[in-house]
Amino acid sequence: MDNIAGHKSSLTWAVHISVALLVLLWLLPTLGLLVSSFRTADQIAGSGWWAAPFPQEESLQLRTAGPDEMTQDGDLYVIEGNLLEQNGAGDLDISAWGTSARDVSAYAPGKTAEMRGGETMTLEEDGTYRLTSAEAFEGRGERVFVSATVPPEFTLDNYERILFSDDSREGMAKAFFNTLTVTIPATIIPILIAAFAAYALAWMDFPGRALLVAAVVALLVVPLQLALIPLLRLHLSIGIGKGYMGVWLAHTAFGMPLAVYLLRNYMVGLPKDIIENAKVDGATDFQIFTRIVLPLSFPALASFAIFQFLWTWNDLLVALVFLIDASGQTTVMTRQIVELLGTRGGNWEILATAAFVSISVPLVVFFAMQRYLVRGLLAGSVK
Amino acid sequence: MNPALQGVIIVVLAVAVCVGYFWSSNQILDRVIFPAKGEKAGQNINRANMVRPWLFLFPALLVLGVYLAYPVVETLRLSLTQRVGSGYEFVGFDNYVQMWNEPKFREALLNNMLWLVVVPAASTAFGLLAAQLTDRIGWGAVAKSLIFMPMAISFVGAAVIWKLVYDARPLGQDQIGILNAIYLGLGGDAPQTWLTIPFWNNFFLMAVLVWIQTGFAMVILSAALRGIPEETVEAAIVDGAGPLRVFFQIKVPQIMGTILVVWTTITVIVLKIFDIVYAMTNGQFETQVLANYMYDKLFRANDWGVGSAGAMVIMLLVTPILVWNVYNARKEMR
Structure with missing residues (x-):
């Protein structure tokens, strides 16, 4: 019938595109929920589900090793290690970090932070850190906030x-x-x-x-x-x-x-x-x-x-x-x-x-x- | 006992009882009450055949009578009574008057009217569009299947799906609801909590039902479109009618009867709409509808009189469609 009307091709394209749009509109809501059910809570809160296949900037809260790892270097007490490995965060590139919840990206990687009590901390891009203090460390490890680009991650944990x-x-x-x-x-x-x-x-x-x-x-x-x-x-x-x-x-x-x-x-x-x-x-x-x-x-x-x-x-x-x-x-x-x-x-x-x-x-x-x-x-x- | 096991037993038992009932009642009728032998054999066969339909119908009629016909009468009676102490007392139309004076009821009635106009119209229009477009392309069957899919999703499931669509995060955070993401992307100034904006939030709730019902409308209208005789369409094209004109002036008039059926079917669903509102806003922010109002009255306020009056209002609104359906069915049977 369309060929009788004489302008088949342009009209057919319009039909294909409108149907594709309609199907997309009808499918998107369900798709969003399906994708979300395979993401972690952090990821869902961090970005829309449509961004799930792409790496995203995420803010992680990690903790350094405690006084057990402490060594003495001259006058200073020192804790060294790799923040990412110790916390099982995987192989990430740190883009910014901070030691206070109020400013989680205060420092660039490689910079040294002065903390209260004369402590200093240096954190590299790959997660290695050096924590120094004039006095012996006590209690638990230091809290560190890290911003890193996290690769997309899908999990079955929610279903479990x-x-x-x-x-x-x-x-x-x-x-x-x-x-x-x-x-x-x-x-x-x-x-x-x-x-x-x-x-x-x-x-x-x-x-x-x-x-x-x-x-x-x-x-x-x-x-x-x-x-x-x-x-x-x-x-x-x-x-x-x-x-x-x-x-x-x-x-x-x-x-x-x-x-x-x-x-x-x-x-x-x-x-x-x-x-x-x-x-x-x-x-x-x-x-x-x-x-x-x-x-x-x-x-x-x-x-x-x-x-x-x-x-x-x-x-x-x-x-x-x-x-x-x-x-x-x-x-x-x-x-x-x-x-x-x-x-x-x-x-x-x-x-x-x-x-x-x-x-x-x-x-x-x-x-x-x-x-x-x-x-x-x-x-x-x-x- | 484990309920699942109980379920299996009840299935087996119910099937056995049904088959047993139908078989033995027929046996008793033919062998004991009206045996097809002796001097009255012929008369007995006729009598047995007069009784038999009712044996076949009895369980269904019992269930329909007790669970659907009786409640209509009983609800009417309850709507005219009020609990006084431990008994009930006839109060005439007091419940209806009291209900009418409640702002929440008027809101529910008004919202229901709004639903009644928007949802059947939008579902039918989208369904017609989808039916017409998908009929002309190769992957139309797949497209239809995907548009039809929400039919299988529960209202509650749909409520969750759409709550994610409408989700709002404070300004500055990444939006996770796609509507707000689009809104901000198009230059909106602040994320909106769509479901709390009075009046307009009704439309965001309606969208959920339209999303579900469009597939239904599409399936039925697509079958009707295919039933249109080719000659009428070809004749119109030969006469120089464009595609739009063919659609609106040749095709639509020929399937008007089906459109009406789709429209009324969705109307009945709209009148009973409960789950979506219950799960998404529970009638807050001026989104109350009749079925949810009535549920509130019955099971939260425990006011059976007014609750029943609310149910009767729904019944009253359904009645014109009921009459029309019966009229059509009778016309068809003749």
Whole structure:
């Protein structure tokens, strides 16, 4: 069509560039978080994530050796060594240094600093230093602030800390398993119940069928906010209380309208001949359903399963109301992240990693099953 | 017991109970209640077939009734009552009046209206743009996949992602939030804490939802665009219409129905929006929305009357879309 219009090349370039911009705009926020989750806290605080692949100027706080290393040179007591090696800072070039937190880059490398008590210190670019004093050194080594260009550094430490630390305030391992515990039953149970109902609505004739389909469509948009209080009261009064049972039931119910709707729409489209032939051959509805309709409906079942999985995995509100009690033993990942936002708002290495642990599973499911997701969306909304 | 183990057991048990229920109820119906033999065989088969649909439907109807239909009625009732001592007392519309007089509620209502205008419009527009552009290029499928990706990310995850985008460091330090870095790079004088600037911060929250929903709009609209008959477009080009004119006057009118469906679907999502606001500002700095206001009332202030009234307002706002959806579904079934 474009060649009919006659100016294909310039327009095509414009399209390529606009799409590239759009994709970049949509990808950048997530990319920022992903990159941040592999950086150290110092690096995150030191520069934007987009600067991560480049070396950056960083300010380090190091400490010289203590009085153990002290030698005597004439009248002077001397401590010598290499500041960078002693602190395990690696092979860096020092660009400036200082001995006070108020002015961390007071001296250039090779200069000598006069400190209180008549001490002097000389620090070279490669980190070798000489600390002299007229009196014997006491206590710990001297604090030194060093500015150096640090090569880019990526680490898995954040993930180790988030996944394997025992600290329940920042550890995600427990929340991860809790989320999984909520998600799997809440995905599987509604499918079966909905499939039978969808079959009845699609292939069985009975009075009130159209009304029921309309009711399902109506319930599709009923905000679940309405259900919170009445159901919490119901759960408390019949003894389920707050816990997994309650959240499984709630998710099953809240997913039900979509499940019935999607599956019915799909089943209605199955070839009529197959089902009628089976009936003529004497198959009961139960047999037709389990042997013919259910296997043929696999794509729709998969679509709904993905929707329900994503929705239950990502849910916060239902878990807050029906699952999480005061003990905090049943917290899910979304809740844990909100907590971290409150308590560790500035610690991006923790936040980014925790968030990525939580969104990695849906992302894998998304990229692996995208075909079914798209098919489900189309079946669910295009009229 | 370990909850994970409990989960596995419940899955197996639930599946067994479901299958057991459907199988045995059918068996009982066919063998015991209306056996297809004896002198009334024919009549019995007919009767069994009248009952059977309800056997298939029963569990789903039970769940839908108890968990979705009953709460609508119960919430309506609760919104008209007030806790007095240990019991509840009918107070008419007092809760609604009290709510209306709260500045925080009006703020929430106003903000929700703002969301309602901006988010569906922006998501649909971006989605339409992305759908139209990606349909014409070789790597369109990859581009689509990447724009669609935020769909899989939780609102809470998205909140963290965008908080990093909006992050602000004091002047003089390197900015780590990309928005402030760009703002300063373009000549801004001081880093802004974007989420605390009243009124405009609403738009920074909305951006998160637009970012998530654009992929949805794109997928659906792209399918609709592909369904447009080629001849109409070709005829327009032959008649000398430019690409913009073809898009706005030939393509868009033909997919208007789908655009409307996308619009209303996103509208419903917007009305229920909770997680993003809860995680990012918790309604502070004049960013309150109805769902978060209601959550505040229910679980922080423990005022179930006013909380339920808030929920009813959301329901009321959803109702026109509900009616329209039902109307369309019925039209389609005929």
